[in-house]
Amino acid sequence: MANPYTGPHNSPYPAPPMPQPGGPAPRWARKRYVLPALGLALFLGIGTGAGGGESTADAKPASAEPRPTVTVTATATATATPPAEEPEPAPTVTATKTVRVTTTVTAQPAAGGGGGGSDDSGSGGSQDVYYGNCSEVRAAGAAPIHRGEPGYASHLDRDNDGVACDV
Numbered sequence: 001m002a003n004p005y006t007g008p009h010n011s012p013y014p015a016p017p018m019p020q021p022g023g024p025a026p027r028w029a030r031k032r033y034v035l036p037a038l039g040l041a042l043f044l045g046i047g048t049g050a051g052g053g054e055s056t057a058d059a060k061p062a063s064a065e066p067r068p069t070v071t072v073t074a075t076a077t078a079t080a081t082p083p084a085e086e087p088e089p090a091p092t093v094t095a096t097k098t099v100r101v102t103t104t105v106t107a108q109p110a111a112g113g114g115g116g117g118s119d120d121s122g123s124g125g126s127q128d129v130y131y132g133n134c135s136e137v138r139a140a141g142a143a144p145i146h147r148g149e150p151g152y153a154s155h156l157d158r159d160n161d162g163v164a165c166d167v
Helices: 027-050 134-140
Strands: none
16 A cells, blocks of 8 residues: 555645756746856946056057146245344342331339339340341341340241341
8 A cells, every 4th residue: 555645646735846957047046146146246346446456557548648847946045134132131120118116115113222122133124125027127226136135026037046037
């Protein structure tokens, strides 16, 4: 007995069409040959285009007639300028300021006479001298002033070394 599952009509899928001699090829066959041929042509075209395509040995000039050429020559003349004269310095202006120093001196009580005993133990009472700045000290002829001397103040001693208005 014959196998019921074999035979031309027992397949669940339709049979592929058979190519006829001299007729068009099936679509899958056309794709298999045409697409690679197109790709090869594309690469050959790109290669030819990238190669430059222009050969100077084979190229002919557009015009074989000689033409006159224009040559431009520029001549520059340099002139030396003498160095500029040195400007005269501006006159020096010295401004002087006159400072008037006033000192207040109080009379001292006589030694041992009267008084209430509020003495500064022999300081002489000359601590009343005050100078606003070192210019006043120099104008009075008292510069430099040492710590403990009359007229010394901390605002006159910049470096706090005990000597005010030192030169």
